Amino acid sequence: NAGVMQNPRHLVRRRGQEARLRCSPMKGHSHVYWYRQLPEEGLKFMVYLQKENIIDESGMPKERFSAEFPKEGPSILRIQQVVRGDSAAYFCASSPSSDGEQYFGPGTRLTVT
Amino acid sequence: KNEVEQSPQNLTAQEGEFITINCSYSVGISALHWLQQHPGGGIVSLFMLSSGKKKHGRLIATINIQEKHSSLHITASHPRDSAVYICAVRLNAGGTSYGKLTFGQGTILTVHP
Numbered sequence: 321n322a323g324v325m326q327n328p329r330h331l332v333r334r335r336g337q338e339a340r341l342r343c344s345p346m347k348g349h350s351h352v353y354w355y356r357q358l359p360e361e362g363l364k365f366m367v368y369l370q371k372e373n374i375i376d377e378s379g380m381p382k383e384r385f386s387a388e389f390p391k392e393g394p395s396i397l398r399i400q401q402v403v404r405g406d407s408a409a410y411f412c413a414s415s416p417s418s419d420g421e422q423y424f425g426p427g428t429r430l431t432v433t
Numbered sequence: 434k435n436e437v438e439q440s441p442q443n444l445t446a447q448e449g450e451f452i453t454i455n456c457s458y459s460v461g462i463s464a465l466h467w468l469q470q471h472p473g474g475g476i477v478s479l480f481m482l483s484s485g486k487k488k489h490g491r492l493i494a495t496i497n498i499q500e501k502h503s504s505l506h507i508t509a510s511h512p513r514d515s516a517v518y519i520c521a522v523r524l525n526a527g528g529t530s531y532g533k534l535t536f537g538q539g540t541i542l543t544v545h546p
Contacts (some may be wrong), residue, residue, distance in 0.1 A: 353532060363519065363536040365477075376533060411476060415532050419463065419523070422532055426475035 322346070324414050324425035327395075332431045339399040339406070342429045345414030352395045353422060354387060357409040366410075369395060370418070402432045436460050439520050439537035442510075446544050452507040454519030454540045459501065466534065467494050467505045468519040479505070510544045517541050 325344040334338050345352050354366040356379075365379040369389035380387065384402075389395040399406055409429050413422035437458045445450055456465070467479040480487050480494040482503065487494050491510075496503040507514055521534040 351532065353534070355534070355536075359450045363521070363534075364537065365533050368533055413476075413532075419532055421478060421481045422466070422534070423478060424468075424476035 324412060324423050326410075326412055326425035326428050328428060329426060330429050330431070332433060333402045334433055335403055336401050339402050339430055339432075341397040341399075341410050341412075341430070342394040343397070343414075343425055344394040344410035345412075346416075346423055349414035349416050349423075351415040351418060351420070352389050353413045353415070354395075354397050355411045355413065357411065357427075359408065363411070366397070399430075402430075404432050406430060407432045435521055435538070436524075436535050437502050437520055437537040438538050439518075441540060442538065443541045444543070446510050446542070448483070448511055448543075448544055450510050452514075452542065452544075454505045454518050454520075456503045456537055457501060457504070458503075458520075458522050459497075460522070460535075461525040462498075462501075462522040463525050465496055465503050466521040466523070468521060470507040470517045470519060470539070472516075479518075495526050506541075512546050513542045515543050 327342050339350045350371045352369045355363045356366050357363045367380050367387045368376040384400045386398045411427045413424045415422045442453045464483045466481050469477045483546045491508045493506040517539040519539045520537040
């Protein structure tokens with residue numbers, strides 16, 4: 321049973337471009353969380369999704385950021401018109417239930433130049 | 434003041450020493466997680482606790498719900514234990530509990546041979 325997969329592992333974007341980060345949860349997991357780790361800072365919650373639904377997006381910046389978890393395929397975190405301040409490690413975690421243990425992916429390290 | 438505080442922020446030990454990392458939180462929680470992150474690496478979930486004590490190999494985690502405090506202990510520490518250890522809590526949200534995590538700042542552990 322493969323773990324949580326994230327791709328790409330490293331992503332470089334110029335200011336103004338779009339970044340799309342993908343997260344494939346563990347088999348049988350329908351709950352996905354996205355977290356962001358800014359340089360020299362701790363992890364922060366961004367969004368919680370359950371298949372096809374956004375349950376809590378209280379940690380997402382109001383503009384330029386969006387997330388989805390379609391019926392088929394991976395969860396996508398999309399950042400439009402990236403700025404230098406978006407440079408961070410983005411981790412997703414999946415869980416089999418709303419209050420179950422979370423399993424983290426390896427992260428995507430986004431660098432905005 | 435952060436909802437989750439860890440101490441110490443940095444910890445240096447000699448191989449073989451017994452190590453304790455502490456986590457205090459100021460809110461009602463339904464579970465507490467201990468996570469491990471190697472430099473530039475992914476995040477591994479070590480424990481999820483809601484009461485009492487758990488042990489896995491050389492790692493022991495305890496939680497005291499009344500005192501809002503948890504400890505992570507490493508017995509017979511080894512250089513490969515060098516990593517950042519992160520405490521994270523799942524808040525009680527008006528009777529609804531789901532897995533959104535609030536993180537401490539992490540403890541950087543270095544174990545010298």
